[in-house]
Amino acid sequence: MSKIEIKQIAIKHFNQFGYDGTKMAQIAEEAGIRKQSLSYHYPTKKDLLIEVYQEVIEEEQAFIRQYFEEHKGKSLEKLLYDFLTEHKNRFLTKPNVTLMYSLSFITPLDVNDFLLSQFRLYLATLKEVIGSCFTKHKCRISAEECTIGFITILDGLDIQLVYETRQAYERVQRITWDIFWKGIQ
Structure with missing residues (x-):
């Protein structure tokens, strides 16, 4: 999963659930990666946003x-x-x-x-x-x-x-x- 795809999924989640309702675990799950792998690229939701x-x-x-x-x-x-x-x-x-x-x-x-x-x-x-x-x-x-x-x-x-x-x-x-x-x- 590329960073571009991760960011597209994140945008979808931010739009759907808002910043507070977006969960890194859900982004990772939809991206088909482990949360730890997502954390490698983006340690926090704030960094991703x-x-x-x-x-x-x-x-x-x-x-x-x-x-x-x-x-x-x-x-x-x-x-x-x-x-x-x-x-x-x-x-x-x-x-x-x-x-x-x-x-x-x-x-x-x-x-x-x-x-x-x-x-x-x-x-x-x-x-x-x-x-x-x-x-x-x-x-x-x-x-x-x-x-x-x-x-x-x-x-x-x-x-x-x-x-x-x-x-x-x-x-x-x-x-x-x-x-x-x-x-x-």
Whole structure:
């Protein structure tokens, strides 16, 4: 069993049972290895979560940069609206993204500082890339204010994904986007 497979199983367990409910013995059992073998790679559940979460953050930072580079020819409105939709799709189909957002709202105490510092790195990348988009386009308000507004919408939409449903996300996305877009034009 490779470390990659162990981490995939761990992500599944963290998403299903939460950090406190996840047991190293269950991860080892599902991985088909002894708990002692798992402990060789990850002495504690905290060590496992830290490695997994850091990799998830790095992957999502790369995704943001890649997405905006690949779609830079779109109009600003379409680029950003489609990003919100892609963001939802990633949350619903990629367990690592689900983990990142779920733990950003419900952070276990013994890893709180680390997770928050990592999530802030993700947010910094998001703000940098979104801010760059607004800097290149003329809006009624400053690029910084547009970026803050967009990130705030994204935060609110994330709550819909973590605590509500895909349908709630899509409804709130349509409503808030219309208000936001009209407000910055």
